[in-house]
Amino acid sequence: MLYTPESVWELSFTPNVTHGVGAIEELGAIGVEFGADSALIVTDPGLVETGIIDDVTAIIDSFEYTVFDGVAPDPDIGVFETAIAKADEIDPELIIGVGGGSAMDVAKTTSVVAAHGGDVLDYVAEPTGGGQPVPGPGIPMIGVPTTAGTGAETSPVSVISLPDEDLKVGISSRYQRPNVALLDPTLSVSLPPGPTASSGMDALSHAIEAYVTRPYDAKPAPEGRDERPDYNGRSPITDLFAKSAIERIGGHLRAAVDNGENLDARENMLLGSYMAGVSFTNAGLGATHAIAMAIGAVKHTPHGVTIAHALPAVMRHNATSAYDRYAEIAALLGEDPTGLTRAESADAAARAVEELAADVGIHGGLSSLGIEDSDVAHLAERASQLERLLVGNPRRIDRDDLETIIRDAL
């Protein structure tokens, strides 16, 4: 059969954004727009302890609310089931996820499973789950991020840990994208420097990987619209969002880490992270995330820090296939390309990322996370199985390449 290239791209994202200092004060009015009389607020105990949840609920005077604060990092399926049981009990007309990626992931899956019934695993891909598509929109959901990194406020995916099987699975559906992203920098000022730095480097990687990932028309055409992958390649719009995200994050991460109360820096980080989320959840990612997912699964290392160590080595490996794009990234990160060859400009981009990571306190390479030379072959093998991520990598990459890259990043 003749090869038919893809000629169509799609873009979907959380369309309603309310952004800026004091945006949270509009939460009640947004609830009224959805006609809500009752809401379930999904969050974690840390945010209750800091008083942020009290501050948020103090604003709400137009509907009843119940707080579910049982979210833990890397939430397991039991957390999702408990949140859904809570929703079944109170029958809310609105779900509000407040926190990092985990709280918003639990909120979005609660919104669709509580609306359509069934078990969480019914909607997880086969063979682990039943592979059923989410049949339609869920209970309206608002994502309120308190960290700038995951892009969960616009992503269609939730990540679920299955502790019995030492496995992470996901549910992916456009109906899981929140209806509203409420981005208020005042909610992120208490995030400590370490998590600010690591989540910011994760967001930077989302934007850089989406900017260099293969374009939509460098992929085979799907059988039909339903078969088109979520990661359908970069397009003119994902490019726009990625470039703005790289510039914002590169220009403001240091300041957000240096002084958490710098609202201008926090505001740019939140917007940059949302924009990176819009870009990568449509365009796709690449080898940096494949490597970090494999290392995270085997060694349980923190995602953002693992990403920060892997990203420059992947950029250097990929440079020959995307010189011009990496040169643009160098300029967006403040490097001056005057007088540099294309190869030198691309290398300047990798160096700029390394310097940014070091400046925000992330150094020492993957070995600082306990990864040893003897782990590399197994990690490369695991990463090579993440086809969904690797298929977008700008340069063809195999198991041996992955070994070389991981070794470079040690």
Ligand SMILES: [Fe+2]
């Ligand atoms: Fe990530």
